[in-house]
Amino acid sequence: MPKYHDELDAVLRALADPTRRTVVERLAKSPAVVSELAAPFSMALPSLMQNLCVLENAGLVTSQKHGRVRTVSLRPGALDVLHLWLGEQRTPAEHQADRLGIHMTRTTPKET
């Protein structure tokens, strides 16, 4: 699956930068205009735009311009590729713990 791996590479590289991660954390709450995203950083606007470009190329965010205002949103399902990969890396011990958890849920009487 080269596409899946290329996507993972891009997402992981994009998220390895603390500034870009802070932008994703903010956008997980709601879309935001660029000036609002820039506010927490002592960073020139062109540098922030460059980081947004990396996030957009990695498929993590989308943006729309209305007049002079650009609004950035987290792309729905943006982090799915990472969820999927993490799920695949569950160790045999974790799988066993999962099964035990399911068994406990099924057999433990509910509190009333």
Add this chain to the structure above:
Amino acid sequence: MPKYHDELDAVLRALADPTRRTVVERLAKSPAVVSELAAPFSMALPSLMQNLCVLENAGLVTSQKHGRVRTVSLRPGALDVLHLWLGEQRTPAEHQADRLGIHMTRTTPKET
């Protein structure tokens, strides 16, 4: 939480490389000796050792030497920091879908 963010930086940077990710994928199944980890790559052993060093510094793997054989293991809970961060990024829509899922589980009669 600077420690948490430093840990995340290191883990994401380590995983952004496809070779290192393949090593983690292999180790999620079971520990392995270095020669076994090297087998799928057309890579000189020193380069692989360098990648293992990055994974070890990021807290993702541990290794033990017995005589001339070094065995590498995925550190238990190695990917927890990433699971945690991903969980924190759930959007309001995803939270709503979760709640709906829980509601469906509680109200849908079990098939017998």
